[in-house]
Amino acid sequence: xxxxxxxxxxxxxxxxxxxxxxxxxxxxxxxxxxxxxxxxxxxxxxxxxxxxxxxxxxxxxxxxxxxxxxxxxxxxxxxxxxxxxxxxxxxxxxxxxxxxxxxxxxxxxxxxxxxxxxxxxxxxxxxxxxxxxxxxxxxxxxxxxxxxxxxxxxxxxxxxxxxx
Numbered sequence: 001x002x003x004x005x006x007x008x009x010x011x012x013x014x015x016x017x018x019x020x021x022x023x024x025x026x027x028x029x030x031x032x033x034x035x036x037x038x039x040x041x042x043x044x045x046x047x048x049x050x051x052x053x054x055x056x057x058x059x060x061x062x063x064x065x066x067x068x069x070x071x072x073x074x075x076x077x078x079x080x081x082x083x084x085x086x087x088x089x090x091x092x093x094x095x096x097x098x099x100x101x102x103x104x105x106x107x108x109x110x111x112x113x114x115x116x117x118x119x120x121x122x123x124x125x126x127x128x129x130x131x132x133x134x135x136x137x138x139x140x141x142x143x144x145x146x147x148x149x150x151x152x153x154x155x156x157x158x159x160x161x162x163x164x
Contacts, residue, residue, distance in 0.1 A: 018145070023159050025141035026061070026093065027104045032138065033126045034105055040125040041105075043077045049125060050081070054088045059126040059142060062156075063095045074122060081123060082156055091146040097161030098122070104161075 033039045040049050050057060062078050085092040095101070101121045102108070108118050126139075149157030 019159060020162075022141055022145045023161055025138040025145075026095070026159060027161070029059070029126060029136075029138040029142055030061070030101075030104055030124065032136070038127045039105075040127060041123075042120040043074070043081075043123040044120075046123040046125045047077070047081065049127070050084055050088075050090075053127075054084070054090065056127040057085075057088075057090050057125050058128045058139065059146075060085050060090050060092045061095055061124040061126070062092065063098050063101055063122050063124070065096055065098050068122070077123070086155065091143055092156055093142065093146060094156050094158045095161050096158075097163065100161035100163045103163070 030039065040046050046060070050060075060081060062081065064074070064078075068074055082092055084090075098121050101124070102118065105119075105121070107121065145159075146157055149155075
């Protein structure tokens with residue numbers, strides 16, 4: 001389509017670039033949170049924590065891949081978690097690329113040799129119970145992205161994580 005104006009072309013690039021930046025910020029944030037033990041992984045674990053201590057949660061990441069689209073139970077969990085986050089002013093982010101998440105967090109994507117199932121990476125919470133240093137740039141970048149998206153009426157901003 002050659003009829004795009006320069007603004008449109010530049011506009012597209014900025015958004016894509018922005019997504020790339022935010023994806024990287026998210027990956028950094030998750031790694032930092034994991035190292036400081038501020039990560040809660042799993043739909044049930046996350047729901048439990050949000051029930052007990054919603055104020056400690058600074059970000060909720062909901063991850064799906066195409067094969068999860070038909071998982072009705074998961075979609076219902078997501079709907080409930082999203083509603084809860086909105087009620088409690090918790091930033092929420094939908095991402096695709098569970099394999100990438102597993103890479104970032106050093107989780108095996110499949111069951112390991114002992115038959116341990118991989119962790120449920122569909123829902124991940126970042127909490128800041130004792131680690132103020134997570135208020136770092138990465139958390140800010142992700143938070144700003146969530147806020148900007150809300151201003152555009154995208155209540156649940158979406159990021160596609162790229163495998164590297």
